[in-house]
Amino acid sequence: MKKILVGVSGGVDSLSAVLYFKNLNFEVFPYFLILSEKNLIEKEKVVQLYKDLGFKIIVEDRRDYFKEKIIDYFIKTYRDGRTPNPCAFCNRLVKFPLLVSKMKELGFEKFSTGHYIRVDRGFLYKGKDKKKDQSYYVSTVKKDDLKFFENSITSFLSKDEIKKFVSGNNVEIKVKESQDICFIKDNYVDFLNENGFFDEEGEMVDDNGKVLKKHSGYYRFTIGQNVKIGGLDEKYFVKKIIPLKNRIVVCKRDGLKVKEFLLTPLEIFSDERKDLKVKIRYRNEEVECEIEDFKGNIKVITKDYIYGVTPGQIGVLYRDDKVVLSGVIEK
Structure with missing residues (x-):
């Protein structure tokens, strides 16, 4: 029987991935990372959920590692007068590398998650549900990590279809899904005040x-x-x-409108240069653009004016549904 490691949070998306691979006759090992106090509070419910379903869940407390890689970066970026994107960097520096590391330690060949993305022959694509698509946040993940990624049910179904799939397996979700930054309790200003600002x-x-x-x-x-x-x-x-x-x-x-800005590349998936669009925030619409190499950076030239280009945020270039590259916005 094939074995697979699946990163879980306790929410419906990662649960759907676990159930999906079980239905495909994989031996599935849920992997729950404690990265923040929020995760620690949720641990008992998540562990019980998967134990009740008959899975051998693996739990690891990596809060120290998360602080070093993400919280310290978050604080420094604000100190520098820039705006961080902790979720995108967490995927690149913490979640996906730890999944790959644990996968190899266990002797498995593949891992998965509940992300709304699709990976095909080393290229990253948007998930089917465009409203829930998470390719923007996963665009930062190293190609060497994504090559072990096995597409899950969230690659091919919409959120509504995912909920029906989980309900059809007679499973009750016990952990509330969150759209907030996991280590921020109330608001980021209070957090910064607690950390030297x-x-x-x-x-x-x-x-x-x-x-x-x-x-x-x-x-x-x-x-x-x-x-x-x-x-x-x-x-x-x-x-x-x-x-x-x-x-x-x-x-x-x-005064905010620009047609040019610079990216410091994070991950380059393709050398395509035609028919590109750029996204500068997760909720923003993509805008047609061209790109040029510029002193080790990438100059993005948009067809129309865009507003609120923010240093420290992530810029992602697409060709249709394919991610071409990601980078940090400089200016």
Whole structure:
């Protein structure tokens, strides 16, 4: 009997993957990683869920490793006046590498997850459910890790179909799914305050350097964020963050529009250069673009203006449903 390791969270998507491979006559080993206090709280319910279903679940506490790779990166990125993407970097540096490492340790040949993605001959594609597609977040994962990935039921079905599949197996989900950053309890500002960031009065200025108001800390802002200027009816948005001066530069919406920006490549899946589109945030629409090599980086030139290009975030280039490359937005 073939054996497979499946990363699980306790939610319906990873559970569907476990049940899917069981139905294909795999011997399935669920793998639950404790990366945050939230995971620790959920551990008992997740373990009980899979034990009740007859699976030998593997649990590992890797909070120290997660702190080193993700929490420290998250804090440093905000300190540098940039906006981190912890989920994308967690997939690249923590979850997928640990899955591959455990898979090899157990002597298995394949692993899987409940991600809405599809992998084919080394290339990464969007999952069938475009509303739930997670290729944006998985685009950062190393090709050498993805080559061991076995497509699951979430590669080919929609979220609604996944729920019906799980219900058809008479399984009750006991862990609430979360869309939030796993290590943030309430909001990221409180988290940063608990980790060495302190309120300090700074200036909010326009493009000409005119002081419009005071603020209480540059780390509270991200590029494109709407800010209210007392006494002014017009909307202003964060255009630039200057950490060393604790200064926020704001502008009207047109001041945010750009047609060019730079990416530092993370993972290059394909050398395709035609018919490309770029996505600069998970919920953003893709925009037609061209790319050029530029001093070790990649210059992205969009067909239409885009708004809120944010240093530190992930930019992903697609050709149709295929991921061409991912990178960190520089400027």
